Amino acid sequence: MKILAIETSCDDTCAAVLNNDRVLSSVVSTQISFHKKFGGVVPNIAKEKHKEFIDPCVAKALKQAGVAMKDIDVLAVTYGPGLAVALEVGIAKIKELAKEYNKPVIAVNHLEGHLLSPFLKNSEGRIYSNIKPKFPFISLIISGGHTELVLVEAIGKYKLIGQTLDDAAGEAFDKVARLLKLGYPGGPLISKVAETGDRKRYDLVRPMIRSKDFNFSFSGLKTACLLSLRKIYASKSAKHDGEIISFSTTSDYFDSTKMFFTKKEISDFAASFQEAVADVLVTKLARAVAKYNVKHVSIGGGVCANLHIRKRIRQQFEKTGIDVAMPKTRFCTDNAGMIGIVAYHKAKRCEFLKDVMKLDRDPILNFK
């Protein structure tokens, strides 16, 4: 079964071609938009951008896979969750292709894509993560827009057991980078400066780590970081040439050209923050594994590209006999390959849309 999948839920326009669950090609718009924008760093969410990139992305995915439109058996598209005007572009494209080539369509939940991303196979049929799904298992989805724990009873059978009540984990990285005046995006940057940092130096509260549910509060951690930085600042503010800038009105802090923290303090703080995020994620994940008595764990989403978090999750389950399936780095962030694998399984269950023209986006789609 040859599948053409399209994903436009947020910043990147993505297209992929799969043969069943084997990835033949996976194209992301940042590979198309040569030097127009800074490598996807500058937000690229506008629907006009998706409209501009969707055709070249689809063409490139087909070409790289060596497949023509007439050979495609199934079309797949993300219908949520995401930015409404961005989702609409992918859906409109799929409707156009379905009509022109008379192909069946499968609508895919973006989160299910992240959930199944560790089980994608390369073109020879080897699972990238080398780990087969064993049911039931717990999946941890951690990205810029989501942080969720999901019980997977079978492919297609999911139960949301916990989620962030405010900010997503990935967002906390961006915001703490901003507090440290490090720029955007925060993920790669925090992990880089944290490499040499002392992760025990700053004692940050881990919001909700003891709560009995499986929810998270990364906004709480962000606020803890703000308060902690303010304390460090207060303890040394007198040293700054007598110039007192009140960190309590944070805009004064951001407008000021002064650097309040040393390089060592920033490295240590980044490492301490990253450790706090890892502690919360690992603790809740381990507790979910125990409660639901599963023998298998998978992770997905952009934050899974963070090496320290990968390491902490791996260490947690090292001697327990519990397998951890992690996606290959390029399938952590948004991509259409993961949409394709969901479509493959839905196609096997014959979950095709009855009337593709009626397909509408669902910006707040989630697992039940």
Add this chain to the structure above:
Amino acid sequence: MQILKLKGNKAKAISTAIKTLKEGGIIIYPTETCYGLGVDATNGEAVNKLISYKTFRDDKPISVAVTDRKMAEKYVTLNSTAKNLYKEYLPGPFTIVSKGRGKVAKGVESNTGTLGIRIPKYDFMLKLTKVFGKPITATSANVSYKKTPYSVKDILTHTTKKQQALIDLIIDAGTLPKNDPSTVIDTTLDDVNILRQGSIVIRHKHKVITHSEEETRGFGEKLVENLIAKKLNKPIIIAFQGELGTGKTQMSKGMAKALGIKQEITSPTYIIAREYKLKKNFAKFVHMDIYKLMEGKEIWDVGLAEMLKEKNLIVIEWAEKISQILKEQSKKAFIVWINMYHKSESERIIEYGEFE
């Protein structure tokens, strides 16, 4: 194509590289991260040549290498975030993006006028840029997105004859340590002029202090109940100004409660806008965080016009970025401005009212 060994041959390597760059040629040079592809970034023809070399590998923009902050400031404007990064992390494996001054060849700055600067922590490159006196392009000499080039052999075995014909000089420093490519940091989102279209003075200002997250949520709930009671016949925009951690999301949760929304209200920062369909009072609750927008006018691409067509309740965090646009919409929508500040660890000052 000429290949020069760097070891024991630095003076000649520099003089040959300078000559090649002056003639508009392409050089391949070592850095602390990987081999880079260099042309004179102010020479339009040379940049075009570089682009034609790179067409097959198109997922990274062009950044430029300079010798120090002073030289960088001829080509970009540095804000406080950028200055701090230069001080603490350069020279080093970072590409720092700032607002460009339009002084490099066409195609080097991004289409929004930003430019990425590298100051490699690599003695040869620091000397070369210093002697050359102009920025040199610093894109990695990658041949495919899989392979980062750490040796001249990596480059030669993965390039076509046609591409090799475009390379004029390779400075060979042997196999480089396998460090990751530089980390790209965008500092322009913190530019004060981007963040603030103009500060908003609130008319008929009210002020309250909340002492906990619950109180902040409660305030949001009450505010929306009052707005519903007004029975207005147009969309309502609640425009937030306030720094990180002041409780904007908490207040939005309270507002959603007043609207009868059962789902968890999570932050819309990453996807910019989340929409919740409603059964009564309003068509939709739209929760937006526009911090990531580069320019205020991008709000139209996120769908503001469509949102204003029906009776929606629209909450916008970081609304100061679009204050001018909102002023122009004040006939189409009823706009409430809310400023939030920290008072203490748990206390927040909330000011609210209509436009001045």
